């Protein structure tokens with residue numbers, strides 16, 4: 001099973017990085033070999049896994065734009081079967097640099113080819129935009145996991161994102177499907193959350209994971225310790241919900 | 257007093273749009289003439305002020321890339337002295353289109369010149385990135401308001417943003433200063449919020465507004481009604497905190 005998964009949503013702050021880190025960690029803990037690729041110039045997945053900003057000199061930018069091989073850039077994390085290709089600050093320049101490059105949407109897909117077989121899952125964290133970095137991830141991916149807050153602006157952006165996925169499927173990557181929509185930071189006491197959740201489940205029935213991630217401050221604390229939630233506080237509701245997500249994700253992904 | 261203010265932070269979901277809408281509305285309610293420019297292709301400030309997605313055919317993209325004048329694109333909102341230049345979906349293509357244009361960082365500054373005198377404040381909502389759209393806003397601006405959640409990833413991104421503001425000040429726009437840092441979605445019960453707030457106030461002392469915006473679900477509900485919080489629920493803590501912010505903002509802005 002070698003599956004390449006993009007964690008994408010152009011809406012900011014919906015839990016992309018948190019989902020990329022904690023889904024990857026939960027899959028690794030269940031014995032899968034996982035590679036996390038940080039495609040966001042902010043580098044949150046990199047620091048959230050214990051590689052502080054500025055401590056890394058080479059990352060995905062060097063493979064995308066400087067001809068380095070991904071194999072040389074993989075860094076092992078605290079979990080024995082979780083590796084990460086970090087993001088460095090110069091990734092911010094990649095979007096402009098890639099504009100004039102041949103096969104610019106295919107750069108990531110091309111550089112991942114030599115390493116994909118070594119992992120059960122490659123998981124890519126995307127920046128909050130639909131620019132060339134996210135397009136590269138969607139072109140390289142077999143499937144997309146879409147984290148989403150149950151709020152109005154996040155709901156509004158979903159149709160835009162679905163249209164972009166459809167376009168990438170039609171013109172760049174015919175394998176691309178929506179793996180699932182994950183509801184994050186859920187506070188089921190508010191009517192707003194209930195309304196938006198109801199709307200998403202009725203519109204995208206079957207695509208929305210049964211597992212939802214509750215708002216849980218331990219999840220927000222973990223990155224400052226450079227750890228996924230299952231290492232920072234395995235007994236927290238946050239950790240348990242990401243473990244449940246990993247189970248549901250595997251049941252779907254391995255059934256396909 | 258004609259002041260151009262960018263609401264910027266490349267970290268996603270920190271309350272940029274919410275602050276742009278509600279600060280602009282609170283200033284308009286206190287009698288100032290305000291123009292809100294939506295520079296985010298997501299168009300959240302546009303729909304949050306009552307112009308549903310798809311209902312607008314022309315916006316800031318047409319002034320940036322198609323030679324239309326900003327004056328023709330201003331739309332009046334429910335508040336008598338608040339206008340908006342909306343964002344349309346084609347704004348997403350502007351970043352790539354602007355890459356090869358002469359004075360690409362100055363496009364917005366140039367097109368705003370004929371209208372600035374008609375307003376006390378021009379407020380620009382920025383997308384969650386440091387690409388050409390945000391750079392255009394920083395180049396056009398007199399000052400930047402930085403909304404920030406009291407969380408680890410938001411704190412991490414702050415030094416990056418400050419460095420970018422410094423670079424724009426040095427190479428593109430010597431007027432540019434940080435107007436203020438606004439702490440948003442504050443939940444003072446958590447130690448994470450207390451720690452991050454303490455760190456921001458000690459590092460950037462004097463730049464951080466005394467007013468903070470609490471997490472308040474009424475703020476998140478208002479955009480689905482296309483209204484700023486002071487029209488949706490003037491008695492809410494959210495509305496009162498943005499009104500207090502407008503007072504503090506005016507005291508600082510008019511003292512300078």
Ligand SMILES: Nc1ncnc2c1ncn2[C@@H]1O[C@H](COP(=O)(O)OP(=O)(O)OP(=O)(O)O)[C@@H](O)[C@H]1O
Nearest residue numbers: 012013014015016017018128214215216220268407
């Ligand atoms: N379930 C949760 N409970 C509490 N806090 C959360 C939860 N999920 C994420 N967070 C926090 O919310 C903030 C936004 O999450 P995150 O950074 O993962 O979103 P993102 O979509 O990756 O953001 P960006 O668009 O900037 O890349 C972070 O500070 C994170 O720690």
Ligand SMILES: Nc1ncnc2c1ncn2[C@@H]1O[C@H](COP(=O)(O)OP(=O)(O)OP(=O)(O)O)[C@@H](O)[C@H]1O
Nearest residue numbers: 012151268269270271272273274384470471472476
């Ligand atoms: N003080 C608050 N209390 C509760 N919810 C809030 C508050 N401020 C913002 N929100 C909600 O949090 C979400 C993120 O806020 P918003 O969209 O304004 O952030 P942003 O920085 O503009 O995001 P983006 O990076 O995508 O442009 C929205 O759903 C908004 O309604």
Ligand SMILES: [Mg+2]
Nearest residue numbers: 016017040044
């Ligand atoms: Mg992220």
Ligand SMILES: [Mg+2]
Nearest residue numbers: 272273296300
């Ligand atoms: Mg916004």
